[in-house]
Amino acid sequence: MSRMFNPPHPGETLREDILPALGLTVTEAAEQLGVARPSLSRVLNGRAAISPEMALRLEQWLGVENGGRADLWLAEQASYDLWQARRSFKPKIKPAIAAAKNTTAA
Amino acid sequence: MSRMFNPPHPGETLREDILPALGLTVTEAAEQLGVARPSLSRVLNGRAAISPEMALRLEQWLGVENGGRADLWLAEQASYDLWQARRSFKPKIKPAIAAAKNTTAA
DNA sequence: GAAATGTGTAACGTATCAGAGTACAGTTTT
DNA sequence: AAAACTGTACTCTGATACGTTACACATTTC
Numbered sequence A, B: 001m002s003r004m005f006n007p008p009h010p011g012e013t014l015r016e017d018i019l020p021a022l023g024l025t026v027t028e029a030a031e032q033l034g035v036a037r038p039s040l041s042r043v044l045n046g047r048a049a050i051s052p053e054m055a056l057r058l059e060q061w062l063g064v065e066n067g068g069r070a071d072l073w074l075a076e077q078a079s080y081d082l083w084q085a086r087r088s089f090k091p092k093i094k095p096a097i098a099a100a101k102n103t104t105a106a
Numbered sequence C: 001g002a003a004a005t006g007t008g009t010a011a012c013g014t015a016t017c018a019g020a021g022t023a024c025a026g027t028t029t030t
Numbered sequence D: 001a002a003a004a005c006t007g008t009a010c011t012c013t014g015a016t017a018c019g020t021t022a023c024a025c026a027t028t029t030c
Helices: A010-022 A026-033 A037-044 A052-062 A070-088 A096-101 B010-022 B026-033 B037-044 B052-062 B070-088 B096-101
Strands: none
Touching: A010 A026, A010 A037, A010 A070, A026 A037, A026 A052, A052 A070, A052 B070, A070 B052, A070 B070, B010 B026, B010 B037, B010 B070, B026 B037, B026 B052, B052 B070
């Protein structure tokens, strides 16, 4: 299942795999992507998320046929976000089934 | 492919399927979920997204064994967000391959 | 018909976040 | 040494989730 490991921030993949494969510096990549260098740097180091817009940039930049599908980038990000949320947010909610069985009770 | 139809906002599913199946009003659902009624209403009517926290609330409320998996709610939301982003955001970016072939040129 | 309940939504405040721009310190490359 | 690259902090703008409050409208119940 997808819940057993700490999913990497997608920026990590970008920094460790994509950029080296393309032989590009952060500065060059930011220029080609049309974003500010600090903005890309934050993504690469996990300080900012892959936004839908950034995912579209990556898709057009890398090409859908080269593993650059926007939905995959967003899925990775969502996986990461959910993992983080599970660590810091513990809702205490009565299951709807149980709640339904106790409509009159409190 | 997942790009051929307009994906519904996950709140729509919640409003049209889940709540009726449980026989709950919006007010009751909001109470059980531990969120304000206007907040849930915004989600149900597509005015607000399913946040990671909200996804966790739904998961604990509905139960993972009842189609309430947080990752599925988030995936639906991401699908919706991406679709919307494709409509309003058209990045003009030179593909990295082409850019690599023209490192010297401008 | 009046009261209660449910609903959508607007308005406002708070917190958070993406992104641009700027600046600076530290490192690597030339 | 000089130039380039990098991470990061700071500020500003715009957007968003959420709470609270308030309002208008509808539906239900007495």
